[in-house]
Amino acid sequence: MNQHDETYDLLATHTREAAILSSIQELLEWDERTKMPPAGGQHRADQAAHVAGLVHQKQTDPMIGEWLSALADSPLAADPTSDTGAVIRHLQHDYNKKTKLPQTLVEQLTRTAVEGQQVWAAARKANNFAAFEPILEKMVGLKKQEAAALGFEATPYDPLLDDYEPGETTANITCVLADLRDALVPLVQAIAGSAKRPDVSILTRHYPASVQETFGKQAAAAIGFDFSAGRLDATDHPFCCMPGPNDVRLTTRYDEHWFSDCFFSVLHEAGHGIYDQGLPSDQFGLPTGEYVSLGIHESQSRMWENQVGRSRAFWEYFFPVAQKEFPQALSDVTCSNFYGAINDVEPSLIRVEADEVTYNLHILIRFELEKALLEDQLSVADLPGAWNKKYHEFLGVVSPTAADGVLQDVHWSAGLFGYFPTYTLGNLYAAQFFAQANEDLGDLNAQFRRGEFLTLREWLREKIHRHGKRYSAAELAERITGKPLSHEALIGQLSAKYGELYGL
Incomplete structure (x- = not known):
């Protein structure tokens, strides 16, 4: 195995480990919205925020930048639609975005999302927008911070849209x-x-x-x-x-x-x-x-x-x-x-x-x-x-x-x-x-x-x-x-x- 192959394997292994942590996040969210008793909400917010922090650490590890840099001009990246080329191209895009976000902001966003969904469910049931307004205000503020950290030219909506529709404007x-x-x-x-x-x-x-x-x-x-x-x-x-x-x-x-x-x-x-x-x-x-x-x-x-x-x-x-x-x-x-x-x-x-x-x-x-x-x-x-x-x-x-x-x-x-x-x-x-x-x-x-x-x-x-x-x-x-x-x-x-x- 040559040096590029070894580097790629290190990158892929690290990325899969981050994905396993993300899958735990997904399971926590599914449980919260289907099976979790209402009184468990605050601890779930703490759990979700902690795991989100670990994921962010994994996804922004400086070693990823070094591996990607070493692979950028390698034969593995030559064809952007090959298995390895597609992986390198997308991981570079994701790494560039994620390293712009402070871990504290990522954890705040995650905690507020968990709390927000619980407040929303109760407010919707009670037909009470006023009960939902404060946490929505907080979430909008956090999303503005996220957009500012990611950077934009035309509108703060652009970097947030890119999370769901990469390359779209x-x-x-x-x-x-x-x-x-x-x-x-x-x-x-x-x-x-x-x-x-x-x-x-x-x-x-x-x-x-x-x-x-x-x-x-x-x-x-x-x-x-x-x-x-x-x-x-x-x-x-x-x-x-x-x-x-x-x-x-x-x-x-x-x-x-x-x-x-x-x-x-x-x-x-x-x-x-x-x-x-x-x-x-x-x-x-x-x-x-x-x-x-x-x-x-x-x-x-x-x-x-x-x-x-x-x-x-x-x-x-x-x-x-x-x-x-x-x-x-x-x-x-x-x-x-x-x-x-x-x-x-x-x-x-x-x-x-x-x-x-x-x-x-x-x-x-x-x-x-x-x-x-x-x-x-x-x-x-x-x-x-x-x-x-x-x-x-x-x-x-x-x-x-x-x-x-x-x-x-x-x-x-x-x-x-x-x-x-x-x-x-x-x-x-x-x-x-x-x-x-x-x-x-x-x-x-x-x-x-x-x-x-x-x-x-x-x-x-x-x-x-x-x-x-x-x-x-x-x-x-x-x-x-x-x-x-x-x-x-x-x-x-x-x-x-x-x-x-x-x-x-």
Whole structure:
């Protein structure tokens, strides 16, 4: 073994050790949001902060800089998309960022995120924004410190966005969202003007939580989520995490009088989980074993939730199963009526329950508000009023409660500023990837009608999952579809689907 190989092995071993510590962080967070008793919150914050400090120490060890410097001009780094080249390139980027952050700030952010999520959950339950305001104020201040430490030219939003969407810029996101909004608004208006309206009361009948769990797990398994290497639990705000290889945790929430809340969150989180399970486990801890970006990760969840799970073909297979599981609720309902109900388009208050046509307007609101908070154009105290103003402007609705308004999302309490735009990027990538998959694999709807979903899963594994971070999100889109990211595929799919449903 030559000197470069030995240096690379030292770097890889060190990086994997840091990843093991990070996986402990992930498990602590999963437990906090699913199983931990409320009184354990303060000690959990101390635990999480301590582990975060250890991770930061490991990730900023000066030896990493020496190893990376020694490898920079080596043959191992010559091809930036090779296994070794991709690892060296991404670790250099991460090291440059992490060494700019003081350990005390990292620990403060972690502790405040744990405490913030607990305060948020209680405040949301009590419908009390004032109870949440102080810790959100603290978190916004800490994120401004983080952005300042990382450095930026145009806006403090840029370095925070880079955590979730490497290489992306706030300026480009602003343009992408504006173009999409311009195309969405006429479609939303046309649907609003249609006389055709589905009977959504179908979805408010009694759907026992225990049966929802069974049915959700059955659907998740059918589309390719491996429950021998994963599980499903309940939480306040659905999420997916991967503490390590062959250990992927899905979560959902149950409303016995709203079918869509649980079912589509299960499909959504299962889509995330399928991506995690498709990453090369032998590369765990290295960039080649990690997801590309949150936009790409979101493309996987949104594809299974929307392009697949809200399709007519999916329910032509699954509706008879649903009728057997929920005989009291669905015995007198036709598949066509059920399909119409789950695809109802109506401006709404809750992002996670929004239809796929108006969903991205919810994201645009959050993007503009969190950007304004970071740029000192909006105070935390004025956030509820700004939230309601934008909801009235964009969607024509205003929440009568903070719980269904400004308090509905967990993200800001956890410090996830820069995260929200990745949902819309995910919708755009999902539409583009799905169109290409349909072209490559033939008529996907015909396969779905027969209950065949694994062909699509394997296509996604081959095209996306197995590559880890070898390519950027933009490069991946070009490689797979031959086109740069665009709103055209999504608008085309939405126009065709909802044109049929609403007689446009």
